[in-house]
Amino acid sequence: QVQLVESGGGVVQPGxxxxxxxxxxxxxxxxxxxxxxxxxxxKGLEWVAVISYDGSNKYYADSVKGRFTISRxxxxxxLYLQMNSLRAEDTAVYYCASQEGYRSRPxxxxxxxxxxxxxxxxxx
Amino acid sequence: xxxxTQPPSxxxxxxxxxxISCTGxxxxxxxxxxxxxxxxxxxxxxxxxxxxxxxxxxxxxDRFSGSKSGNTASxxxxxxxxxDEADYYCSSYAGSNNRVFGTGTxxxxx
Numbered sequence: 001q002v003q004l005v006e007s008g009g010g011v012v013q014p015g016x017x018x019x020x021x022x023x024x025x026x027x028x029x030x031x032x033x034x035x036x037x038x039x040x041x042x043k044g045l046e047w048v049a050v051i052s053y054d055g056s057n058k059y060y061a062d063s064v065k066g067r068f069t070i071s072r073x074x075x076x077x078x079l080y081l082q083m084n085s086l087r088a089e090d091t092a093v094y095y096c097a098s099q100e101g102y103r104s105r106p107x108x109x110x111x112x113x114x115x116x117x118x119x120x121x122x123x124x
Numbered sequence: 125x126x127x128x129t130q131p132p133s134x135x136x137x138x139x140x141x142x143x144i145s146c147t148g149x150x151x152x153x154x155x156x157x158x159x160x161x162x163x164x165x166x167x168x169x170x171x172x173x174x175x176x177x178x179x180x181x182x183x184x185x186d187r188f189s190g191s192k193s194g195n196t197a198s199x200x201x202x203x204x205x206x207x208d209e210a211d212y213y214c215s216s217y218a219g220s221n222n223r224v225f226g227t228g229t230x231x232x233x234x
Contacts, residue, residue, distance in 0.1 A: 037170075037225075044127070044213060044226070044228035045164075045170065045215075045225040045228070046127075047215075047223045047224060050221060050223070057221070059222060061125055061222070062125055063125075095169060100175070105221065106221045107218075108158055108217050108221075109158060109176075110158070110160035110172055110175040111162075111170075111172065111215075112172050112181070114169040114171070115169065116168075116169050117169060
């Protein structure tokens, strides 16, 4: 069965960096676009970024553009989110999610599988 | 990239129906048939319940249904069960390879 397992969360000071990972199994990872979605404590879901199946195209929410970088290693079935210049408002649970559709256009279709999330807390 | 607008809360008794709206613009909900809905129980990851406006993934009960009219999508839960008490989020393709989520609706089963 499909499994997405995030890791790398923790407490970090404002202005510092953190890298999240998402290990995928149970499907052909290299054929599907992947997303990061976050949820601040007690708040709603916020789309963060998407990467195409082959890593050649990446798109970001305005709130993280220029600070976050999404990437993937298809040989390791792993998705990443490099987060730089972190701010208090980046505090959230970060979920990775797969996008339905073989080699589909990034962002177009729905997110069919989600990980359990990893908590990032930005605080001094 | 403004969030889609949902009512903060909705409620109903077991067996009743509840409908949640999701209002966007012609650049997202109104422009594409790529609206999806997610159910989230406390402390859990979101789970897909409706995709492409009105389609249900296998395993999702048929008491969940979706529709769209203009810039507003809707999710209806018919015959409420106690386990339907959760937060519900809509999401839409917003053009330029972006996605947007709704503000979320907490459904309470009275």
